[in-house]
Amino acid sequence: MPESPSTIPQARKSNDYFKMPRSPLLNHYETEIKKSSGKKGLYLITDFLTKRVWSWMYYYLDSRFGKKHPYPDYANGETGIYSLRKSASSSDDYISLALAADWATYTTESIRIADEIKKHSPDFTIHLGDTYYVGAPFEINANFVETGSPWVRGSVGSFAILGNHEMYARGDAFFDKLLPALGILDSAGKFDAQKAGFFCLENEHWRILGLDTGYHSIGRIPVFELFKWFAPDCHFDKILMRWLKEKLHLDDPLDKRGLLILTHHQYITAFKGEDEYAVPARQLAALIGTERPVLWIWGHEHKLSIFEKAQLNNGVTAYGRCIGHGGMPVEVKSGSFRLSPSAGGYPHLVAVDDRVMLERDNVALGYNGYVLLKIKDNILTIEYYDKEQMLFSETWRVDNNGVISGNILITPECPLRPEKPWEEAVK
Numbered sequence: 470m471p472e473s474p475s476t477i478p479q480a481r482k483s484n485d486y487f488k489m490p491r492s493p494l495l496n497h498y499e500t501e502i503k504k505s506s507g508k509k510g511l512y513l514i515t516d517f518l519t520k521r522v523w524s525w526m527y528y529y530l531d532s533r534f535g536k537k538h539p540y541p542d543y544a545n546g547e548t549g550i551y552s553l554r555k556s557a558s559s560s561d562d563y564i565s566l567a568l569a570a571d572w573a574t575y576t577t578e579s580i581r582i583a584d585e586i587k588k589h590s591p592d593f594t595i596h597l598g599d600t601y602y603v604g605a606p607f608e609i610n611a612n613f614v615e616t617g618s619p620w621v622r623g624s625v626g627s628f629a630i631l632g633n634h635e636m637y638a639r640g641d642a643f644f645d646k647l648l649p650a651l652g653i654l655d656s657a658g659k660f661d662a663q664k665a666g667f668f669c670l671e672n673e674h675w676r677i678l679g680l681d682t683g684y685h686s687i688g689r690i691p692v693f694e695l696f697k698w699f700a701p702d703c704h705f706d707k708i709l710m711r712w713l714k715e716k717l718h719l720d721d722p723l724d725k726r727g728l729l730i731l732t733h734h735q736y737i738t739a740f741k742g743e744d745e746y747a748v749p750a751r752q753l754a755a756l757i758g759t760e761r762p763v764l765w766i767w768g769h770e771h772k773l774s775i776f777e778k779a780q781l782n783n784g785v786t787a788y789g790r791c792i793g794h795g796g797m798p799v800e801v802k803s804g805s806f807r808l809s810p811s812a813g814g815y816p817h818l819v820a821v822d823d824r825v826m827l828e829r830d831n832v833a834l835g836y837n838g839y840v841l842l843k844i845k846d847n848i849l850t851i852e853y854y855d856k857e858q859m860l861f862s863e864t865w866r867v868d869n870n871g872v873i874s875g876n877i878l879i880t881p882e883c884p885l886r887p888e889k890p891w892e893e894a895v896k
């Protein structure tokens with residue numbers, strides 16, 4: 470019997486990740502310090518921070534200047550397109566999918582979120598990227614692969630998309646260790662492996678596209694990528710674009726199914742110091758146009774934020790939702806929670822969860838959380854949870870002409886205070 474996730478020893482504490490810089494250099498530094506400590510397992514960053522700087526520099530230069538993992542495509546008749554279906558043992562009248570982003574910290578907090586997800590017995594689970602610190606093999610193993618690791622697999626299948634952090638270790642462990650441990654559960658009780666970093670789950674009414682913005686989130690020259698002017702654009706790889714066109718026929722105007730896009734990186738933001746990745750939105754627009762509204766859930770920013778319908782920079786029209794509060798500390802008093810009027814998403818922000826849950830080491834922490842999707846015929850419900858309760862939900866309906874319409878349900882107990890009326894989130 471596998472060990473209960475709640476009893477796994479050596480889980481990292483949130484303190485390890487406070488004020489963790491996003492720069493590849495520093496993230497890689499932290500992992501190499503841990504690796505070079507000679508100890509087995511996962512450790513506190515405060516054990517090591519500065520002593521092994523030359524050792525880190527050696528490892529960093531050695532790994533970051535090497536080649537990225539080759540980009541896998543589907544082959545041998547596999548398409549990466551799977552049917553949305555319930556588990557045979559499910560008594561629900563809907564298909565359920567649990568989503569978490571920026572979850573893989575291997576902390577007591579991330580394990581708590583996994584435990585909450587498990588209570589729903591979802592048919593599918595999807596991780597929207599970022600394994601900390603850099604998606605190194607031992608980090609992928611601890612979060613997802615080893616017996617007793619906390620990630621919950623759906624009773625039908627489980628998938629993952631790349632974040633930037635897995636690419637700080639060049640994607641090797643993501644492609645070679647994580648993906649083989651995911652996929653669809655086969656009749657022998659084994660997951661048949663996710664073969665590429667993108668996928669589609671579909672039925673006759675909806676398509677859920679897991680798309681990869683992580684592979685091109687690091688630059689060709691490591692030092693250059695540290696400067697904002699040379700920041701990579703997170704574009705979809707040409708293999709992924711070919712798959713969208715030739716396998717998915719996403720540009721088929723006769724396909725009226727509702728589209729839910731999942732990526733790691735955000736299309737828009739309302740916050741200071743955060744970026745807006747317009748190129749993937751334009752690549753999607755090249756296939757479906759700029760007018761057809763889609764639902765788009767992303768992570769990367771460590772917060773829960775909800776936007777009204779928006780179309781920017783010649784990208785698609787999207788109802789954007791950020792759920793990057795899966796497992797990283799949600800530093801609600803930090804600069805990344807400050808609104809930026811110059812951000813494209815600023816006028817479109819409906820709500821952000823900036824509640825303070827507790828304070829540790831003089832840092833105010835917000836709530837971690839996740840999302841549960843429920844699909845019944847042409848109706849898609851999105852429920853937003855923190856570790857204790859459901860905060861609010863929205864229900865989307867797609868009609869035969871491909872028009873999606875939404876309703877948002879806010880209970881009187883909802884603790885969030887919106888920036889504008891909640892109804893704006895679904896208009």
Ligand SMILES: [Fe+2]
Nearest residue numbers: 599632633769
């Ligand atoms: Fe990220």
